[in-house]
Structure formats: C-alpha cells, structure tokens
Amino acid sequence: MSKSSASTNGATLWAKTPKANAELFSLTYGSLVTEVVRDADGNVNEINEQLEKIGYSIGIRSVDEFLAKSNAAHCRSLQDTAQVLGKTAFKMFLGIDCDVQILSPTTFSLIMQENPLYLFVELPENYKETLQYAILYCGIIRGALEMLNYKVECTLVKNILKGDDVDEIKVELKQILQDGAGDDYKED
Amino acid sequence: MAAVSLAIVGKSNQPLYLREFVPEVGAFPDESVLFGLSQSLPPLPPPSTFRNGIFQCSLKQEFLLHAALDRFEELSGPPPGYGWRNRPGADGMFMGLLGVVDELRIYGYCTTTKIKFFLIVDDEALSKQQQKNADEDIKNLLKSLHQLYVEDLLNPFKSLDDLTVLSKRFEAQLMNYIAAFNQSEGMI
Numbered sequence: 001m002s003k004s005s006a007s008t009n010g011a012t013l014w015a016k017t018p019k020a021n022a023e024l025f026s027l028t029y030g031s032l033v034t035e036v037v038r039d040a041d042g043n044v045n046e047i048n049e050q051l052e053k054i055g056y057s058i059g060i061r062s063v064d065e066f067l068a069k070s071n072a073a074h075c076r077s078l079q080d081t082a083q084v085l086g087k088t089a090f091k092m093f094l095g096i097d098c099d100v101q102i103l104s105p106t107t108f109s110l111i112m113q114e115n116p117l118y119l120f121v122e123l124p125e126n127y128k129e130t131l132q133y134a135i136l137y138c139g140i141i142r143g144a145l146e147m148l149n150y151k152v153e154c155t156l157v158k159n160i161l162k163g164d165d166v167d168e169i170k171v172e173l174k175q176i177l178q179d180g181a182g183d184d185y186k187e188d
Numbered sequence: 189m190a191a192v193s194l195a196i197v198g199k200s201n202q203p204l205y206l207r208e209f210v211p212e213v214g215a216f217p218d219e220s221v222l223f224g225l226s227q228s229l230p231p232l233p234p235p236s237t238f239r240n241g242i243f244q245c246s247l248k249q250e251f252l253l254h255a256a257l258d259r260f261e262e263l264s265g266p267p268p269g270y271g272w273r274n275r276p277g278a279d280g281m282f283m284g285l286l287g288v289v290d291e292l293r294i295y296g297y298c299t300t301t302k303i304k305f306f307l308i309v310d311d312e313a314l315s316k317q318q319q320k321n322a323d324e325d326i327k328n329l330l331k332s333l334h335q336l337y338v339e340d341l342l343n344p345f346k347s348l349d350d351l352t353v354l355s356k357r358f359e360a361q362l363m364n365y366i367a368a369f370n371q372s373e374g375m376i
Contacts, residue, residue, distance in 0.1 A: 023342075027342065027344065029344075030343075030344025030345075031344055033344060034344045034345060037345075120339055120342040120343050120344070121343060121344060121345070122340075122343050122345065122355050122356070122357050123345060124345050127345075
C-alpha cells in the first residue's frame with residue numbers, strides 16, 4: 001500500500017463522513033478530563049491511566065467501523081499498518097494530517113502538527129508537565145491494534161500543551177497475538 | 189493616543205483582571221509602601237500583575253476604575269440611561285466614554301452577562317472626525333478583548349468559582365492587541 005494512496009483514501013473518507021462541531025468535541029473532552037481530574041484527587045498517573053482506558057474502549061470499537069468504511073488493502077507489514085493508521089484512519093475520524101515516521105521494524109511514530117482536542121485548552125501549572133491530555137489517542141491506537149492481533153505500547157513523546165511544537169505518539173510492537181478459542185471452548 | 193491600562197470587572201463588581209501597559213510617570217513615590225509590597229515596580233510593564241491574590245496597579249488606576257464604575261451604574265440605571273443598549277452586538281455593548289481625568293480618558297464596554305471592560309487611554313485633543321474614528325477603534329479593540337476573555341473562559345481547567353483571568357495565553361495575545369492598537373493610534 002503506497003503512501004499516497006493511503007492519504008488520498010483518507011481525504012476521500014474525510015469528505016464523506018458526517019462532521020461534528022470542533023468546539024463541541026473539544027469542550028466535551030475537556031469536561032471529561034476535568035471530571036477525571038476531580039475524581040483522581042491529584043494523582044496524575046491515575047488520571048493518565050483513566051484517559052488511556054477510555055481511549056482503549058473507543059479504539060476496540062472504532063477499528064471495525066474503520067475497516068468497514070475504508071477499503072484499505074491488506075497490510076503486509078507494520079510499515080503498511082503505520083501508513084494506514086496515520087494517513088487514512090486519523091484523517092477519516094479527526095481530519096488530522098499525520099506524519100508517519102518509521103523508527104525501526106517494530107516501532108513507528110505519528111506526528112501531528114495540530115490537535116483538535118486542544119482547542120481552548122491551557123493546562124494549569126500543577127499539571128502542565130505531567131498530565132498527558134492526548135493520551136486518549138494512545139488508548140485508541142492500542143485498542144484498535146489489539147483487535148487486529150497486534151499488542152502495542154503507545155506513549156506520548158511530545159506534547160503541544162507542554163510547549164513542544166508538535167504532538168508525537170510512539171507506537172511499539174510488543175507481541176503478535178494468536179487467534180484462538182477461549183479457555184471455555186478449548187477442545188481437550 | 190496609547191492604551192494605558194485595562195480592567196475587567198465581573199458581575200458582582202469583583203476585579204477579574206487589572207493590567208497597566210505603561211509604567212506610571214510621576215506616580216506616587218510611596219506607592220509600594222502604600223500597598224504594603226516590599227518590592228518596587230520594575231521599569232518595564234510587569235509580566236504578571238496578579239501576585240499573592242491581589243492585582244498590582246497604581247492608585248490612580250484604581251481611582252479611575254471606581255469613578256468609571258459609578259458612572260456605569262448611572263448609565264445602566266432606569267431610562268433614559270438604557271438608550272445605548274438597544275443595538276445588537278458590540279455596538280450595544282460599547283458604552284463609550286465614561287469620564288475624563290487629567291489627560292486620561294476611560295471607555296467602558298459591558299457584555300450581556302454583566303462582565304465589564306474598562307480601557308484607559310491617554311489622549312490629546314482631536315478633531316471631531318478623528319475622535320469618531322478613534323472611538324470606533326476603541327470599540328473594536330474592546331470587542332476583540334471580549335473575544336479573548338471568552339476563549340479563556342472556555343478553558344476546561346478554569347474554575348468557575350474564581351473567574352480571575354490568570355491565563356498566560358490571554359496575556360500574550362492581549363499584549364499583541366495593545367501593541368497593534370498603540371501603533372495604529374500613534375499615527376494620529
């Protein structure tokens with residue numbers, strides 16, 4: 001799957017999807033985050049974990065929608081998956097153009113110049129360095145790829161809210177899972 | 189004509205933001221003592237005027253503010269005071285010149301949610317036409333400041349109990365607007 005066909009595919013899909021108001025989207029996520037912050041009582045790790053879990057449950061559901069709507073070809077390698085994820089999927093759901101950087105046969109990075117989640121957001125001083133606002137995306141990627149039998153670890157490497165110029169999500173392949181029947185259905 | 193200071197006052201007349209743009213020339217020498225502050229004001233406009241829960245500003249600015257608030261209450265009382273309110277948008281919110289003290293003129297802008305913006309400018313006498321244009325420019329400046337305030341309010345991390353404006357982004361953009369205003373007005 002060539003790079004350009006992934007992005008053209010993404011652009012056509014973005015044109016076809018129904019749109020939502022960006023302000024509504026950002027404000028909804030913002031109030032979700034403040035609610036989680038209030039519940040967590042200062043424990044930033046717990047906040048990040050909660051947001052990642054929310055992303056995970058979004059990811060496991062939206063991967064089916066993505067595969068149904070896009071006619072992305074079979075990915076023969078992780079590189080292909082990276083291109084489809086960054087160019088087609090992110091474009092289709094969020095309208096963001098992502099840059100994909102392959103770091104190694106098992107790692108790649110998604111680089112975003114701007115992030116629709118960040119509209120109006122300014123992190124307070126006590127959370128500025130530690131709260132990973134866009135960790136939702138990490139959860140989504142982890143969930144989506146797990147449904148496709150890739151067990152990955154996603155980390156937010158660079159963060160616009162912290163002062164960097166771009167957002168960078170690093171995705172590392174840990175394990176390729178086996179399909180199989182669960183314990184209840186195993187034949188002896 | 190240059191903008192000297194800005195004040196944002198909330199619904200119950202509590203100060204939300206106070207900032208001077210020009211260090212007071214010939215200010216009261218005992219100013220810092222009067223306020224009980226041990227540090228003296230730096231020669232450049234201070235980066236943040238909100239320290240220890242109080243806004244730092246000169247007494248003169250405070251006097252002007254109180255006078256403007258009084259005049260504002262006169263204007264918003266029973267008719268014919270309400271006459272200026274009937275136009276839609278920024279036209280209806282702009283209260284115009286509230287008062288003149290020495291060479292300083294104070295302009296007011298009151299939003300529908302009773303958030304009041306006061307802008308103090310220093311001014312030379314202008315012809316009627318020039319004054320009209322200047323008023324128009326001040327109205328537009330106040331309209332953009334209203335927009336900035338709204339953007340800060342939309343930050344999900346902003347507490348709703350304490351509406352004081354503490355955002356760095358607000359301050360940075362405010363200084364840009366004021367610099368642009370001072371430059372354009374300086375031509376007159």
